[in-house]
Amino acid sequence: MxxxxxxxxxxxxxxxVLGLERAGYRARSVDTGREALAADPEPDVVLLDLGLPDLDGVEVCRRLRSRSRAAIIVVTARGEEADRVAALDEGADDYLVKPFGLAELLARIRAVLRRVQPSDSELLRHGPLAVDLRTRKVTVGGREVALTPKEFDILECLAADPGRVVTRQEVLERAWDAHWYGPTKVLDVHIAALRRKLGVPGLVETVYGRGFRLGAPDPGQHPDAGAR
Known part of the structure; x- marks a missing residue:
């Protein structure tokens, strides 16, 4: 990071910088807002003072947020409510008033990163498929796929353990209700729509008489295969 x-x-x-490096981060410092805006490569986390010599820190925060997904934590001596509100409204993820301890700062960084970046447990991957459980976003080969809430729930059920056969009843109970007793044909309609939207032959397999599973898609039939 x-x-x-x-x-x-x-x-x-x-x-x-010393404390961050000892904690395992790659850290460097700049002393002006313009240097912060020109930082290359883009950082994962920005610790931003508001009292800078060239630009107001709130303005730097606004400009950073307009073009960057970096986590922004304001670290400043300005503790007035108006300053907090202004910075948070312009895109800051957290606000820490000086003086503060290094342990608290590191805890704030970890908390912000958990919110803005999915952990391994929140991001399910299988071949070209990526399922973000936190944002409920699905991509196939980098292409975002728009699913209905029910289609996402079904896909999450299958993606949690690729290759394992998930029974029809298990999918119905997890995606609909723990005590589902209705017709199971509704599931076939959603599975068909899910296959069509994902657009990868062999990805969602039907195991006749048992249920469904995520299989190994044929890379030659992947819609993006010719572009790679």
Missing amino acids: RVLVVEDDPGIAASL
């Missing part, structure tokens, strides 16, 4: 410290006090900046 790359952390950019935007701080014009050299002593504070050096202390933060």
